[in-house]
Amino acid sequence: MLDDIKKTLWATADKLRTNMDAAEYKHLVLGLIFVKYISDTFAARRAELTSRLTNPADDYFFHDAQPGDIDAELEDRDYYKEVNAFWVPESARWEALRAAAKQPDIGKRIDEALTLIEQENPKLKGILDKRYARAQLPDGKLGELVDLVSTIGFGDNPSTARDILGQVYEYFLGMFASAEGKRGGQFYTPASIVKTLVAILAPHTGKVYDPCCGSGGMFVQSERFIEAHGGKLGNVSIYGQEANPTTWRLAAMNLAIRGIDFNLGREPGDTFTRNQHPDLRADFILANPPFNISDWWHGSLTGDPRWVHGDPPQGNANYAWLQHMLHHLKPTGRAGIVLANGSMSSSQNSEGQIRASMVEADVIEVMVALPGQLFFNTQIPACLWFLCRQKPAERKGQVLFIDARKQASMISRVQSELTDAVIDRIAEVVAAWRGEADAGDYADIAGFCRSVPLAEIAQHGHVLTPGRYVGAEEVEDNDEDFATKMQQLTEKLGEQMTKGAELDQLIRQKLGGLGYEF
């Protein structure tokens, strides 16, 4: 049902784009959805308060309210803060914008509304993108877009409407990533990869950190995980950082829309040179850094305390990301990172030594090889690294390797995904290996997973490619013994030879009939 709504909305929104670049248009659409969301949330809270303040049976009941008292009470910001709702001034509310949708200056009006909202809510400072007056859309299209966004969740009760808006926001993020193709992946990690990371890490309480959070997909999935496992959203605190200013805004809106409390740093900035959370030690780190960045190095990074296992090469940031995350882990923390396959076997510059040092320090817990074609924007095959500071006692000196390369399902001609069943299977194997309660006993499965001692990894030059360790799948060797097999094969051969002789005879006769005797 909702899927159809999303599809229809997307088709309509995409039509209004005319020939504007998807990367530019994305901010207009998502910004409007966000404003509608906070406006609806605000209105819903206000309506709820009105009924509660006048209900004698409610805690909030206002005794002997004089005319005007209720109105004054409704202006108290604390009522809104306590449910993570933003304060929206009257002239910035969605109804005001919708009423002006047909005005030629609607773009300017939206920008002014955004400015007002930011002034009232310090948390949103610098997050709303005031680009509507400058938008290069043909006349009237922006108004049509406002009308379109007005239809989302319209007529549903406020809490349903909020949920629908949140889902539409997420769906649009994914569709924009797909529309932008090659560049889309910079802000969007496909859901099945995020789900796999979350399922293996199982973040349920404490500090969750993503040092290159893009539009915040890791956090949203973590929230789903917590809810699905009966936890409370309030049990985790979210820390993120993102270098790209527009993506940083998308993330802030994405989190705000879900009522998740977050700290994305004071500003967008480069994780290596302008670390926004230098003292953070997280319980869980999830990240999909951009692969193989070659221009990340800055002189100020020489001798940085993060490079415990060696200075990363200046031409590739993969091992800088790995060590940055390791540095920010609590002693009991765990990290899961998506990286390009090359990271598992590269021995260029210092990467081989850093990897060897990390293996020997016993901080690598699980390695997962992923199928190809999972990403929108790159055909590079990717893998998942899981780091931890303390392995369970019985797993010290071992690494779990999982080869999921053959587990993909194609969702289109060019894109694959991991189904929930496959993700669950991987998570179950990891949980059993860690010896978690109710996870059952762990066993190696040829071609899929194997627990390998560090000594064996050293023999392989510290290469961490799962395919090297998990072996080939058990080939179905039908149990018939050699004698039985030979019996069957020779009978078959006998039949084939007899038939062959008959056919040879027939061909000879046919060709003879044409006058060719031989």
Added chain:
Amino acid sequence: MSSELQKLWEHAGGQLPADWTIAPLESFFRDAKGIAVGVMYPGPDTPGGTPLLKVGDIKDGVALRPTYCISAATDEEHRRTKLVGDELLITLVGNPGECIVVTPEMVGWNPARAIAVIRLQDISLRTYLKTVLESTAGRHLIDAVLNTTVQKTLNLKDIRKLPIPLPTDAEIKWISGISEALTNRITLLRETNATLEAIAQALFKSWFVDFDPVRAKMQGRAPQGMDEATAALFPDGLEESALGSVPKGWRVQSLDTIAAFLNGLALQKFPPTGHSDLPIIKIAQLRKGNSVGSDQASRNIKPEYVVKNGDVLFSWSGSLEVEIWCGGEGALNQHLFKVTSEAFPKWFYFFWTRHHLADFRQTAASKATTMGHIQRGHLTAAKVCISTAAVLNAANSVLEPIVAILIQNSLQAQSLVTLRETLLPRLISGQLHLHPDVSEHTAVIV
């Protein structure tokens, strides 16, 4: 109408004897809906579902059992094209115009959308129609109507209009008979080879990999499938080695010490001269088993780079295969090893290389690059077990003739393919004319 068709047919190089008629292909259909394309939207691979026949499953006019399956629901949606065993199939892309006469084992499969399913009024005509469409003139006509916007595609409406020359019923029967005999013999030779290879493989694995005879003796049993004299050649105990436990007195060596692995040449340095050039054998040719339509190179290369029938070739990059080549003389391209040995028989190094192929493929697949390959070091790392000379000779007395028959069969199949391609077009274009009163065995060339 029929004069239009005749013009088309003759324009394509066919002939139409005076007593023959000609009709469009659609006039043989069972009804107006006698032609349809297969499954439009196959959806995900559903193990245990209905086999989906794709163009890629068709090799030399024979449909191999598909690996991809569709769900019961998808199959139900496309039940119109589910095969019942009396259809003629025509490929629409890839190599458009290839025909398949549906056999009993294909019943219940469903073809993909790149294949047209044709249901005929008279199903005994299937072989004859296939012969016409695959003749030189038929191919020419199909090439002329191909739509080549993205890839060569054949349209149903063009297929309907293809001209089909019709001799007498007796002649049709005779032509179908020889066509079928040749096709069946070619298929059977390939199947026979698969059986022979399985036999040789089983024997090799039992003796040299699993050491069944040695283990039987260790347990005090007589080894299966051999006489006492042969059984006496095997030791009755194992010892530790680099390969794990191996029979006492046998040796363990690297794969690259039992045979030479000669890598091919970058043949663009040897462009064809136009005079007795050689076809270039690349991975694609190795997979097809012949060098039809391949690029050419000059014969002016060192003789060891000339591939001959019976040579063991091993493609070590991209898709890794180990095959005994029977596709005629050719030039060895880079990325292929020609494997030879002074000291060991062909079956011995062929099966040992095959034995390691799964590992080699895995090594290649775990490379970060898109084109996985192995290196010489991997040949050194791959270990083989070498028995005593006496056991080797005993195995050789069985396996060498089998390999010889394998090669012989492949060559016979090639000759029959050539014969079929030479003879049949002449039969259906009337160039090789059978008497009107043709009997089972006589024909006269006019």
